Amino acid sequence: MKWHRISAMFLRHVYLYRHSITRLVEIFYWPLLDLLVWGFVSLYLARLSDSGKSTPNFLAIFLGALILWDILFRSQQGISVSFLEEVWARNFLNLFVSPLTIGEYLLSLMLVAVFKVVVVFLISALLAWLLYSFNLFIIGIYLIPFVLNLVVLGWALGILTTSLILRFGQQAEVLAWGVAFLFQPISAVFYPVSVLPKFLQKLAQMIPASYVFEGMRAIIFGKNFPLDKLMAAFSLNVLYLGLSLVFFFKMFREVRARGLLARMGE
Amino acid sequence: MRGKDAALLQVINLSKSFNSFQAVKNVSFELYPGEILGLLGPNGAGKTTIIHMLLGLTSPSSGEIRIFGLDPSKAREREKILNLMNFSSTYVAMPYSLKVREALMVFARLYGVKNARQKIDALLGQFELEEVVDRPVRALSSGQMTRLNLAKAFINDPEILLLDEPTASLDPDIADRTRKYLIEVKKKRKMAILYTSHNMQEMEEISDRLLFLHHGEIIARGTPEELISRFRGEDLEDVFLKVAREVRA
Structure with a gap:
């Protein structure tokens, strides 16, 4: 064992973190998100037990929410990770010097995302039924519009992430795994928006997923179909998908002007 | 016009700056059917930037590019151009998880190649890739990868081919055969x-x-021959060294 070799490898990682803000942020990112999500889950459970009401269907609330959350995450990844596959394979240039248009490329990524979502959703639902006797389809036909909203939000996040990776390269790759989770604490996945502090409640109103999960809980608790929540989620999703596409095309023009598109593919 | 043929590609006063660095300055040239035009120059001379601008990967700061008389900066015209053009570079790879045949099939579809299977078989034979056809791209040697890239570049029978150091990782024998093939298709198909x-x-x-x-x-x-005689060199390498060093001095 030689100390100079151990210290050389330690130094190699110090240099890495010194030059990469994203890696530095990542150290704090996941523990902070875990703290927020599990902190609010604990608050929700404490309130439920204090209220003395009958115990809700925890399987539906947590397991159902987890499966639906995965739809959003896989939809986003279906776009950003599929894009990264081409970058890692150094195949990116071959695609962009073919007659493939940007619109066609984005549409193909959206289809990949839908394919991934369908496969993951069916397998998760089957396993939940086999392992925990939990039938996700108790939500019934209403599940379809909720799932579609999550898929579209996943597309918007995927396109946004891809735009940032295009512009900032490797530095931004970490977003492909982390960006959806940034919104998880205010998406009301495992607890209602009312558990959040007031300022976070205001932010949650801007997140389409929060309406989807609130709506899902309303149905599980036997309330009427929350059409207002569904419409709010849909309107926000259309807006965000439009904005993400505008941002993507703006970034694409910029990377072409800066010669970054070519550099990314080599 | 050069002889009877009109230029397939015209570059007029093309320039590209990256902030204060000017990578390409006022470059003009034409490329005619049935000719091989070599871009020569030391590292950082602007060769790759020119190729990237021709492919629409980098937008020019000023100047004009016309390919088949069309403007590649316009999306619809770019699509038409790229159907008739192709590119290969040693520094670009193919999807590594796919098998060789699958990778070529993806590109055959992208270029809308009819009878893709037969075309792929012919290219596999031409570039001596039959033995690795069912191997994943990631398992190829760098020479095989270069040949796969060249096979991809011929998948749409292009009228214009842009080749960035295509033989850099080939052994002398395969490099020689590749050059002979390029000269042959250039003559045969103009x-x-x-x-x-x-x-x-x-x-x-x-x-x-x-x-x-x-x-x-x-x-x-x-x-x-003209360059060798103009710069009184023994061969092109001698000319390259003389010119590069003269300009540096």
Whole structure:
């Protein structure tokens, strides 16, 4: 064992973190998100037990929410990770010097995302039924519009992430795994928006997923179909998908002007 | 016009700046059917930037590009151009998780190739890839990867081919056979080829005309013989060293 070799490898990682803000942020990112999500889950459970009401269907609330959350995450990844596959394979240039248009490329990524979502959703639902006797389809036909909203939000996040990776390269790759989770604490996945502090409640109103999960809980608790929540989620999703596409095309023009598109593919 | 043929590709006063650095300065040239035009120059001379602008990967700061008389900066015209053009570079790879045949099938679809299976079989034979056809791309040697890239570049029977150091990782035998193949298809199909390489012997052998670039400018142009006689060199390598060192001094 030689100390100079151990210290050389330690130094190699110090240099890495010194030059990469994203890696530095990542150290704090996941523990902070875990703290927020599990902190609010604990608050929700404490309130439920204090209220003395009958115990809700925890399987539906947590397991159902987890499966639906995965739809959003896989939809986003279906776009950003599929894009990264081409970058890692150094195949990116071959695609962009073919007659493939940007619109066609984005549409193909959206289809990949839908394919991934369908496969993951069916397998998760089957396993939940086999392992925990939990039938996700108790939500019934209403599940379809909720799932579609999550898929579209996943597309918007995927396109946004891809735009940032295009512009900032490797530095931004970490977003492909982390960006959806940034919104998880205010998406009301495992607890209602009312558990959040007031300022976070205001932010949650801007997140389409929060309406989807609130709506899902309303149905599980036997309330009427929350059409207002569904419409709010849909309107926000259309807006965000439009904005993400505008941002993507703006970034694409910029990377072409800066010669970054070519550099990314080599 | 050169002979009877109109230029397939025209570059007029093309320039590209990255902030204060001017990578390409006022470059003009044409590429005619049935010719191989070599882009020659030291590292950083602007060869790759020119190729990237021709492919629409980098937008020019000023100047004009016309390919088949069309403007590649317009989306619809770019699509038409890229259907008739292709590109290969040693520095670009293919989807590594796919098998060789699958990778070529993806590109055959992208270019809308009819009878894709037969076309792929012919290319596999031409570039001696039959043995690795069912191997994943990631398992290929760098020479095999280069040949796969070349096979991809011929998948749509392009009228214009842009080749960025295509033989850099090939052994001398396969590199020689590749050059002979390029010369043959150029003659047979009147294909126009824009070619970059740091191998001066190769450039001398393969190029009908050469553009000598330095610091983004064309500092000399002509046939290999013309350049050798103009700069009183023994061969193209000698010319390259003389010109590059003269300009540096």
